[in-house]
Amino acid sequence: MSDSQMIDLVVVGGGINGAGIARDAAGRGLSVVLCEKDDLAQGTSSRSGKLVHGGLRYLEYYEFRLVREALIEREVLLNAAPHIIWPMRFVLPHSPDDRPAWLVRLGLFLYDHLGGRKKLPATRTLDLRRSPEGAPIKDQFRRGFEYSDCWVDDARLVVLNVVDAAQRGAQILTRTAFVSAQRENGAWRVELRDTRNGKSRIVMARGLVNAAGPWVADIIGRVTGGQSTRKVRLVKGSHIVTPKFWDGPHSYLVQNHDKRVIFVNPYEGDKALIGTTDVPWDGAPESVSIDDAEVDYLLAAVNRYFKQPLRRLDVVQSFSGVRPLYDDGNGNPSAVTRDYVFDLDANGGAPLLNVFGGKITTFRKLSEAAMQHLRPTFPAMGPDWTATATLPGGEIEDGDVPRFIARLQREYPWLPRELTGYYARTYGARTAQVIDSAQSLADLGRQFGPNFYEAEVRYLVEQEWAETTQDILTRRTKHGLHMNAEQTAAFGAWFEGLDRKSA
Known part of the structure; x- marks a missing residue:
């Protein structure tokens, strides 16, 4: 693309909202440039709780429209990417010290029926003294509830979009x-800078979308004449990873004394992902990290309910993200709306669409709504299309991943069963592209760690914009969690010498 060529849309931000908007716009026939200052999903969108969910606790704040939309989207996304999104059952031990049982039951009844649930099983009541799900729970918690939501590999969801x-x-x-933008003859003159070599380029565009998440206000400040009455509120959410301390594929949702809820989810097979906190954040989004108080808070919430106590030394990893919430003026960070808001500046012809808020679950609906705001500028663009479209790798018949895995085992009998399952759950119908022409395990190349071979690295570099070891080990995959320091160093040394052009 030459600098003088006019395109339709520049989208700023490679998180879930920017990725979704770029995909939706391109599918309508618009010419699109997506720019991201770092790696895809490097910020908030790889540091979420990794759930596609309606947001059960948002019912307490009367966010019925948001919950209904999220519940509907839950099944839309499950159909679109069944390889990286799958149903999960959540066990909620009831504590009479917090919300009364009738209120929890009412909330779960609404949760079951607000969104037209089709695939996911309904809520049930549990006797925690007798059900296997109650085995790790302290004896004083006798009653519980079990309901459905979905797990998602958040960073891969961004990449697939x-x-x-x-x-x-x-x-x-x-x-x-994104360096700056100014209107010029009814279009945007956008300056971009390659952060690897410092070179700048100019892109001319008919429209500009600011989906920079925590940096949305910074981008507005870089647009000549850009202004907005909307504000973003930054809230830090931190998670810890520990060894898994219960049997079964289900998750737990525990209530804390401050009315917040903490998810305790199975993670990467043998680990648990515990979170999240809600802490106001005033610093730079890129410098966010967990603090000791947050670790103690999460451990205390878990230890209140579970027989096996967790200690600080059980924490094998932690991560923090900054949620860019639309500032609705609520003083309580947990009560700040998770809804999304648009701010459209069409003065001077070329539109600037600023995106505030949003959550992983509603990104597709947000993207669709963003394009509706831009329709006056692009009246000939195509209709809404993403509600029934699969994401790359999601082209699996009936979304039946176990049957798909069985087919892969027949097609590649030399692949170890665990590796077959890993490829299916990570790449879905694109597994054949990862394996490429390999006819044996040796053909996959050097092994760096469990289920981690050279062929996958080359695929990620060629097809998914992976440029650094962290792009691969923590975002495109979670191999880094399963490798020791020696293996990680060996992979880093090998990757440093990899010829990216021939990869």
Whole structure:
């Protein structure tokens, strides 16, 4: 693309909202450039609780429309990407010291019926003294409830949206910072800078979307004449990872004394993901990290309910993200709306659409709504289309992943069963592209860790914009959690010498 060529849309931000908007726009026939100053999903979108859920606790704040929309989207996304999104059952031990049982039952009844649930099983009541789900729970908690939501690999969800956008013609510019923009003859003159070499380029565009998440206000400040009455409120959410301390594939949702809820989810097979906190954040989004008080808070919430106590030394990893919530003026960070809000500045012809708030679960609906705001500028663009479209790798018959895994085992009998399952759950119908022409395990190349072979690295570099070890070990995959320091160092040394062009 030459600097003088006019395109339809520049989307700023390679998180879930920017990725979703770029995909939706490209699928409507618009020419799109997506720019991201770091790696895809490097900020908030790889540091979530990794759930596609309606937001059970939002019912307490009367966010019925948001919960209904999220519950509907839960099944839309489950159909779109069954390889990286799957149903999960959540066990909620009831504590009479917190919310009364009738209120919890009412909330779960609404949760079951607000969103037209089809695939997911309904809520049931548990006797924790007799049910296996109650085995790890302290004896004083006798009653519980079990309900459905979905798990998601958040960073891969972002990447798959970008892969789809690129397949539909979008140009993806990672490690490319938005420098400034100004209106010129009814269009945007956008300056971008490659953060690897410092080189700048100019892109002319008919429209500009600011989906920069925690950096949305910074981007507004870089647009000549850009202003907005909307504000973003930054809230830090931190998670800890520990060894898994219960049997079974289910998760737990525990209530804390401050009325917040903490998720305790199975993670990467043998680990548990525990979170999240809600702490106001005033610093730079990129410098966020967990503090000791948050670790203690999460451990205390878990230890209140579970027989096996967790200690600080059980924490094998932690991560923090900054949620860019729309500032609705609520003083309590947990009560701040998770809804999304748009701010459209169309003065001077070329529109600037600023995106505030949102959550992983509603990104597709947000993207669709964003395009409706831009329809006056692009009246010839195509209709809504993403509600029934699969994401790359999600083209699995009936969304039946176990049957798909069985088919892969027949097609690649030399693949170890565990590796077959890993590829299916990570790449879905694109597994054949990862394996490529390999006819044996040795053909996959060097092994760096459990289920981690050279062929996968080359695929990620060629097809998914992976450029660093962290892109691969913590975002495109979670291999880093399963490798020791020696293995990680060996992979880093090998990757440093990899010829990216021939990869």
